Amino acid sequence: NAGVTQTPKFQVLKTGQSMTLQCAQDMNHEYMSWYRQDPGMGLRLIHYSVGAGITDQGEVPNGYNVSRSTTEDFPLRLLSAAPSQTSVYFCASSSPEGNTEAFFGQGTRLTVV
């Protein structure tokens, strides 16, 4: 059972570069989300999606874009990386009902120099 798979696990970017963090789930979950976690802090919601073609902003959306063309995939794009985006990024998926368990990926550790 793969669950939620994030790639890459580690990435170093130069300021101004762009990249896409990949997230895929094999549980047919409608709800997917992206979080960032800075050292010693809790997770902050970046963007989320309640189904293919539907996305919405979370707490800290600036500097990030998302799209949801399939149920399985929810990529996160950094258009022009900044040092302030150095963080660990987590992807999660679940059924949309509030009484269901969310599953998290193992994270992508991103460093912007």
Place this chain on the structure above:
Amino acid sequence: DAKTTQPNSMESNEEEPVHLPCNHSTISGTDYIHWYRQLPSQGPEYVIHGLTSNVNNRMASLAIAEDRKSSTLILHRATLRDAAVYYCILRRGHNNDMRFGAGTRLTVKP
């Protein structure tokens, strides 16, 4: 969005019970109370959730106050592996996001 308040840190001795509190005084009727934990260098993992009644599973128990303004996660016998950050989160009934607070860092002493 309804907020939760948790102590920043707690300590426990190995093999003793641990009670982790959470206040959520602005909870609405459709909010489920979820608990997740995050082990070092890992993504969060689900622990337990409930709506009104107390809940038990193989990992923990969840005690919910009658007015639902607070809840307590109970680890019956803490082990060293239970050392983690525990998050109490409210999740609305349908198609709503999950927002994390700072959580409680649990230290388990041998």
